[in-house]
Structure formats: C-alpha cells, structure tokens
Amino acid sequence: MSLMNEIHYESRRQKLLSSVEEGVIILTSASPQTRSNDTEYPYRQNSNFYYMCGFKEDNALLVLVKSKEFSKSILFVEPYNEEHALWNGSRLGVEKALASYNVDEVYDIHTYSLLIKEILRDHIALYIDLFDDSLWILQAKKCAKELHETRGVKRHIRTIYDVTHLIRTLRLIKSHEEILEIKKAIELTAKAHHKAMQISKAGMHEYELQAHMSYVFQSNGAQAESYEAIVAGGNNANTLHYINNRDVLRDGDLVLIDAACEWELYASDITRTFPVNGKFSEAQREVYEKVLDVQLRVIEAMKPGVKRDWLQHYSEELLCQVLIDLGILSGDCKILMESKAHKKYAPHGIGHWMGLDVHDPCPYVDDEGESLSFVSGMVMTIEPGIYIRADDETVDEKYRGIGIRIEDDILITEMGYENLSTAIVKSVAEIEAMCRSYVL
Ligand code: GLY
Ligand code: MN
C-alpha cells in the first residue's frame, strides 16, 4: 500500500500548475509492452504520470487545465469491462476512480477524442512530453489544428512546451513519504545482499545468487526489481553492464552484485563486492579498502550547497590517486586527470539521482547549464568503482581480473547527508563475518 495519498498528488498538481501561466497539460500512461507474441512484460506505469496522480492502470490520461478563471484536473480511464475482468483482472472504472482519486472529473478514455477538442478550445499553450508519440498526443495536435481552422474560435494553441522538465524538477526533492518508500526498498535489498553473501560458495552459478536475491524481493512483497541484476564473478565485473549471470563462481574470485528492488515504484540501487569464498585475498582487500575509502570520503563531502560537478571531479581525483598508489598509473595526478588516463580503470560517473526511476531523470544543471547545488531532499547514489581487466598486462598480475564497485543511496539533509543504506555490510571485517554466518 502506497504511503502517498490524494493530498500528496493534489499538492504536486498544484505545484505543477503554479509553474504554468495558462494552458492544457496532457500526461499519458505507459503503454503495455509486448515481450513475444501474446505475452507482455509486467506493466510498469510511466513515472511522471504516476507522480502526478498515483493511478497505476494502463490506457489512462491525466489532463490539467489552467485558465485565468480556474484550474481543474481530469482523469481519463478505461471503464470497467467484464471481458477484461475475466482475462486480465478488474479495472477501477470511471465511478470508482472519481471516488478514489481526488481529481475534478473522470471520463471514459473512449470519450477523449471528442472531449479533448473542447478542452483545448480558447487555450494558447499545450504542455506535453515532447517525445511522447502516442495516438493521444497526435489526437490532441489534430484537434488543435482543427480549432485553428474553426471560425469563431478566438484563441488557439500557439506554443507547445515540454512538461517533463517541469515534473522532473519537482521530482528532484523527495518528500518524507517518498523517502520512506525508498527506505522500504533498501530494507529488502539489504536482506537480499546479505543472503547472497551468506550462501555464496565456489562452484555456484551467478544466476543462483541472483535467484536467491529475487526470492527475497518477491517473498517480501516487492513488486519489481529496479533494474536487471548484475551478478558478476571475477573478471565479469569488468563488464560494467554484465547481466548475463550464467558463469560459475570460482574460488578466490570476487563477485560484484549490483541488484536492488522497487517498493511502490520507488527504486533502490545497491552494489556490494565480496569474495566468493568469504575471505578477501591480500590484493583484493588492498583494492577494496581503497575504493571504500574513496566512497566514504565522497559521501562525507555531501551537504546542501555542494555542486554535483564538484563531487564528480573530487571523486575522480581520489580514484586517480588510488590508481597511482596501487602502481597502476604513474605520474602526476593532475596531468593524468587532464589526459583522462584514470578513465581506463574508473570509467563511470560517481552517481545519479534516484527515486521513481533508478536513474531518476531529474535535471543535473540549471537553465544556464551550471551544475545544480545539493538541496535537502535530493537522493543520489554514490558508487565509485575500479575495474582491472584480466588481460591488462600493463598492471601487476596480482590485481588483474579485479573489479570492485561499492554503491549506496544517499539523502541530502539540512545538516549534511543520511546514508540510507548503512545497514548493508560494507567493511572487509563486516563482509567476511556476514559470509561466515551461513543460514539455510
Ligand atoms: N544499477 C545501475 C546503476 O548503478 O547505475
Ligand atoms: Mn547506480
């Protein structure tokens, strides 16, 4: 059950409408996606649509209208249908949607093409997702054109704006309830990572660890995983988006697991790297502790006012210094960074916004292109990594094949930050103890 109620959605709609002078906003639900003939992927609502109304069914639209005199919100939904109820389950329908969702009007989606023309009449601005090529948006544009050609209509749509940027900006700052949903997702993700550490042993397959984690997610009620799990033994960790997960886990290797679940559509995003056999080798421990030190230092620097670009630069400096300390790079850190030499071993960014989407598409820069400063309520992952391929003969043999990433989810607070995922073991001693605490 979502912690968000109608008051939350209503206040988000008010905020959105207050950033608009006048016009009509149209938000569309996600379309179901075919997996293969007659089978579909599990349905996942469009995050922006969900953020503004909380409605989870497909084939639905939210239309917000603002004029000088009034503003109103209209939901279009699929009506209750016996045939659909028999095959796919019951829909809420028009009357129940009106009773349950605090919008001004609810209509049958099949009346949209008739009603949208009247809704657009006399408005001068249309707000849509510019990349939404659904038939609903085409229909609205067609109606706008017809209104242009109709005698007696005094004002016409003359500007189309991107509404996604406005919503994504609202989504940057998470409310207390949103943080609680993220914390719930992390709580289950913590259990799953601990389970993987406890059961891991040489000879298992990567997919077995993945299956045990999925069991934890699903048996605790998580509706989905935030992304395809990465369970990468040994050198596979050096493929950043490794999702094959078919290999055997080998004695003496590390395994990097980047896996996490959603709760009420809110993501978590966690990576831990640990020894398959429960004990770090000396070289693995050396690299691991250096990556961990970078992660802790970067997190420690997070507070309101700090710019995300500065944090990125700071993390790159720290990682470059680690590569020098390990003897993997040699020379002056500043010069190495200018030539981007460190990118060979630390190629990805330090983190990203997280919320309704695991990579929350909120802005990173302001309208002038300047990096945004952190503000209390923002959530960002911090995930430094060092990746040394097994075939890299320029590196001391003892480090080859090691790939390490450590990822936590951080909330910016008034005073600084809160690491939302501290419950997931992270130090060498904690990880080795967790690996030893085998449970059935
Ligand atoms: N799991 C995706 C990421 O870490 O960005
Ligand atoms: Mn991430």
Ligand code: MN
């Ligand atoms: Mn991740």
